[in-house]
Amino acid sequence: MMMNRLHPALLRMTFLACCVLATALSLVQPAGAQAYPSRPITLVVSFEPGGSTDISARAVAQELSVALGQPVIVDNKPGAGGRIGTKYAASAKADGYTLLWGSGSTLTAGPVLYPDQGHAASLAPVSLGATQPFVFVTTPATGAKTLAEFVALAKRRPGELNFASAGTGSSNHLLGEILMSVTGIQLVHVPYRGAASAKEGLLKGDAQLMDEVVSPLIGALRSNQLVPLFITGDTRDRLFPSIPTALEVGLPDLAITGFFGLLAPGGTPPEVLAKLNGAMKTALAAPAVSHAFDNLGFTAAYSTPEQMQARITQGKAIYQRVVSERKIKVAD
Numbered sequence: 001m002m003m004n005r006l007h008p009a010l011l012r013m014t015f016l017a018c019c020v021l022a023t024a025l026s027l028v029q030p031a032g033a034q035a036y037p038s039r040p041i042t043l044v045v046s047f048e049p050g051g052s053t054d055i056s057a058r059a060v061a062q063e064l065s066v067a068l069g070q071p072v073i074v075d076n077k078p079g080a081g082g083r084i085g086t087k088y089a090a091s092a093k094a095d096g097y098t099l100l101w102g103s104g105s106t107l108t109a110g111p112v113l114y115p116d117q118g119h120a121a122s123l124a125p126v127s128l129g130a131t132q133p134f135v136f137v138t139t140p141a142t143g144a145k146t147l148a149e150f151v152a153l154a155k156r157r158p159g160e161l162n163f164a165s166a167g168t169g170s171s172n173h174l175l176g177e178i179l180m181s182v183t184g185i186q187l188v189h190v191p192y193r194g195a196a197s198a199k200e201g202l203l204k205g206d207a208q209l210m211d212e213v214v215s216p217l218i219g220a221l222r223s224n225q226l227v228p229l230f231i232t233g234d235t236r237d238r239l240f241p242s243i244p245t246a247l248e249v250g251l252p253d254l255a256i257t258g259f260f261g262l263l264a265p266g267g268t269p270p271e272v273l274a275k276l277n278g279a280m281k282t283a284l285a286a287p288a289v290s291h292a293f294d295n296l297g298f299t300a301a302y303s304t305p306e307q308m309q310a311r312i313t314q315g316k317a318i319y320q321r322v323v324s325e326r327k328i329k330v331a332d
Contacts, residue, residue: 036272040071042098046085046106047166048078050196052213056130056260057101059292063283068275074101078193081167082106083117090119094267096276101129102263105171108315112323113169122266125308126273127280129261130298132213133233134175135243137226142208147229147249150209154185163187164198164207171258172198174319174328175211175232181326182253202226213258214239215296232256239297253322259301259315261308277305 043061047053057074065072077085086106092098100123111117136147142161144150154161163180165173168191180187187209192198195212202210203225214237220226221240228243234255236245246254262280264273283289284300293300303311322328 036096036275037068037070039097040073041068041096042075043072044085044089044092044098044100045074045076046078046082046089046100047076047103048194048196049076050216051166051194052132052215052258053082053101053103053105053260054194055215055296056132056298059289059296059298060101060129060280060283063286063289064279066286067279067282079167081110081165081169081173081191083110083114083120083169086110086123087119089263090123090265092265094265094269096264096268096272098265099126099276100263101260103171103260104258104315105166105169107263107312109171109174109319110169112316112319113174123263124266124268124273125305125312126262126264126276127284127305128259128301128303128308128311129280129284130293131257131259131301132215132298133231133237133257134172134211135214135217135221135231135237135240136175136179136209136211136229137202137217137221138209138229139202139205140224140227141205142227144229145227147244147251150229151183151185154183154187158186159188161187161209162190162207164190164192164201164210166195166198166212167191167193171256172211174323175254175256176209177328178253178322178326179211179251181328182251199226213297215298218297230254232258237297253326256315256318259311261301261303261311263308273305 045054045057061072061074077088082105089100107120111120138144138150144153163176165176190207192201195216198210201207230244230246230249231237232246232254281302284302
């Protein structure tokens with residue numbers, strides 16, 4: 001009895017076809033499983049345009065877009081000292097397409113002052129981005145050229161001078177509260193929607209004091225529209241080396257440096273966080289970012305997620321200690 005046999009050539013063709021089919025099937029990804037990122041990314045900034053958080057975010061966003069191969073679009077959501085935008089980002093879908101450019105205000109000061117800030121703690125750190133000291137400034141109209149002169153003026157006029165901040169519960173606000181506590185002066189806190197608005201209020205004469213990281217105030221400082229009293233860094237600022245530090249004016253409680261960085265909603269996949277961290281490392285090393293940071297007085301500060309979390313924890317501990325010791329309370 002004869003058995004039917006496949007021709008050897010036909011067997012080889014069948015084997016090759018099966019191999020090709022298997023390879024093709026292995027490359028097919030299920031719906032929604034495209035390589036990240038496959039579409040534009042929204043970078044939430046919880047303060048208004050023109051402030052330090054916004055300026056640093058925009059300096060990095062373009063190079064972050066290049067590193068990720070997708071547009072990174074800055075979306076300003078100001079209000080409540082940064083708490084509105086922070087909550088929005090923390091509540092977004094944890095897929096890596098809505099991120100937060102966070103600041104010390106929203107990550108360390110707000111959680112210390114307000115009990116409803118659990119969403120801030122739920123965010124997943126990606127990497128630090130930049131650091132910069134704060135600078136306390138007044139206007140020529142006050143006549144004060146030093147901190148001692150401003151304190152003397154405020155003590156002669158208790159409750160008559162206004163202190164502008166980027167919003168209730170922001171780092172700017174808390175630093176002002178600390179200043180009042182350690183010097184014994186009484187100022188009226190006037191919250192704005194961000195640093196740019198606070199600066200305008202100061203220039204219009206609606207307030208007599210504010211603090212902010214250096215970058216949004218560079219132009220006004222160079223044109224002598226604002227009078228610097230001291231910076232909060234523990235070393236003098238490279239753009240304004242004549243400004244004394246908090247330590248030099250006898251205020252160690254105010255030796256606090258501001259920071260900014262990238263975070264994602266809690267639950268974001270580890271592989272997405274790793275991709276974002278690598279992109280941050282690339283972006284911060286780009287010549288365009290280095291040039292922008294040099295001109296704006298920022299210091300690039302790439303980190304691991306663990307290092308960023310440690311910075312947040314340290315900042316909260318510093319603020320908590322000062323708030324507890326000085327019994328500082330704020331009203332929303």
